[in-house]
Amino acid sequence: MLYFDHCASTPPHEDVVRTLSEIMTRHYANPSSLHRAGIEAERLIARAREVLAGVFGVSPAEWVFTSSGTESNNLAIFGAARAMQHRGRHLITSPTEHASVYETFRQLEREGYEVSWLPVDRQGRIDPQALAQSIREDTTLVSLMHVNNETGAVQPISELAAVLAEHPRVLFHVDAVQSVGKLPVMLRPWRIDLLTLSPHKLRGPKGTGILYVREGVRLQPLLFGGSHEAGRRAGTANTAGIVTSVKAVRLAVESQAERAQRMGRLGERLRRRLADAQGIVLTKVDAAPHIVHLCCPSLKSEVIVHLLEQEGFLVSTQSACSSKSGQPSRVLQAMRLERPLAESGIRISFGDEHTESDIDRLADALERAVARLQQLEEGRGE
16 A cells, blocks of 8 residues: 555654654653652653754753644643733634644634634635734734645745734744644744644654743643643653654654655656646645645545545545545635535645655556546436
């Protein structure tokens, strides 16, 4: 099987697997314990913070380890909004965010917060001027993703950050789950206050998330019961998961430029192969290098996914969190794509293992699957 669903999760790096096994075997003590084994585990986590700080040019104390990217997004948004509600209850985001952001803001609306949903254009991008016009005196938080997890659309984070530089009391949260390791991410120059990472998207382990919290930013915890993570998240630290997650992040960032160039070539090759294919419409976005999104109007994307699987190719429809909803894509609808397109999206996302030959085989299989379904549809109409 050729796995083209790296946006959903990635095969762990061999070095990550070896290190994970070693730490689980040798450093199983609770890092909060006062005995020697606990202190050794705590030192490993402290070292991981230093490595992460070096990768991004910030302080080791500015990192919080969680259980997932979803928890990191929830902690950033709920934590910041609730900590600053005395100053204001107006928040800003977009309708194309990942479900872990979108549904968090929907919950905050139910709690009485006012949320401005910034529109996106047909390329999935936010106009920085629209952000500037949405900021009010009682605005406390803006949360926008860097790379869309479904279409690969890249938001102009540096331009959006320039707008927020005029409003230093407004916090800026960036969901960078799909961008770290594929595109440059700069915390200090972009004046980011909160940033979410998910190591299992970077050949790291599942069960660990990372949240950058700029020094001075207050968060109300979601979990209570201990003073872990400087009082920001209770719960025993996952030593093995944290150390190997940071290793995966470091490896991905160190090879980011080469990976982006190689994946960009693969993406362009696939787009050229499918540009004139019957029944296939490429989604026109300025996409991150590892994602190609397309639609097959009037065909069910789920059926295409299963036909491709029968031929040995694994792709996805919407994000893994939304793929079983059976509803048109919320993201594509927000981009004002027509319903036949919004109902038939296919996401193809590359990894380190893919070759040009793999791309050609996938393109052939996709064209066959679409042609077969079109014939079946024509037969039903006769």
